[in-house]
Amino acid sequence: MSISQARSEYQHGELNEQSAAQDAIEQFSRWFDEARAAQVSEVNAMSLATASASGQPTARIVLLKDFDAAGFVFYTNYESRKARELQHRPLACALFFWPELQRQVRIEGEVTRVSPQQSDLYFSQRPLEARLGAWASPQSQPIADRAQLEARLDQVRARFSARTDPPRPPHWGGYRIAPASIEFWQGRAARLHDRLLYTRQADGWHRIRLAP
Numbered sequence: 768m769s770i771s772q773a774r775s776e777y778q779h780g781e782l783n784e785q786s787a788a789q790d791a792i793e794q795f796s797r798w799f800d801e802a803r804a805a806q807v808s809e810v811n812a813m814s815l816a817t818a819s820a821s822g823q824p825t826a827r828i829v830l831l832k833d834f835d836a837a838g839f840v841f842y843t844n845y846e847s848r849k850a851r852e853l854q855h856r857p858l859a860c861a862l863f864f865w866p867e868l869q870r871q872v873r874i875e876g877e878v879t880r881v882s883p884q885q886s887d888l889y890f891s892q893r894p895l896e897a898r899l900g901a902w903a904s905p906q907s908q909p910i911a912d913r914a915q916l917e918a919r920l921d922q923v924r925a926r927f928s929a930r931t932d933p934p935r936p937p938h939w940g941g942y943r944i945a946p947a948s949i950e951f952w953q954g955r956a957a958r959l960h961d962r963l964l965y966t967r968q969a970d971g972w973h974r975i976r977l978a979p
Contacts, residue, residue, distance in 0.1 A: 777954025869954035886940035
């Protein structure tokens with residue numbers, strides 16, 4: 768089959784103003800719970816887009832680890848490419864795609880670091896090997912080969928061999944996207960998809976419908 772002929776029909780649901788929540792975070796929570804119930808693979812995976820100093824957009828998949836009215840939290844190396852880009856331009860867009868439900872959610876907003884205490888708490892809950900890996904990997908930096916990375920991990924294991932709770936590296940922690948807007952997209956027949964855009968204003972969330 769030609770790639771130009773690859774397509775799916777969208778007939779799994781609808782999104783309307785009568786049933787959607789007035790609050791964008793509440794609506795996200797509803798959809799997130801429904802995606803989990805539908806056993807969506809990697810339900811908390813989101814594409815995170817940032818921009819370089821020159822304006823070049825870049826994107827990668829990261830994992831959502833918490834959300835509330837204040838925003839959406841993910842964790843990474845503070846010396847990685849995305850972190851350097853956020854240092855220069857602290858704005859980002861995150862996109863969730865849940866194909867089993869034919870839904871997307873796009874979040875745009877300003878990004879700030881979470882508190883060291885919150886980063887410490889989450890880091891302490893990670894599997895031990897993931898904590899050691901955070902120490903071993905110079906994320907986004909060139910390395911000679913896989914063997915060099917594994918040697919660094921061996922060195923970290925030796926360094927923390929006497930303890931089961933290695934501390935959080937100072938170069939690793941969390942970010943929060945404070946949403947200025949959240950768009951919910953539901954696939955519909957004939958490509959006449961439902962799109963509800965929520966924007967945060969001084970008096971709360973305002974909602975409009977966008978044409979597909």
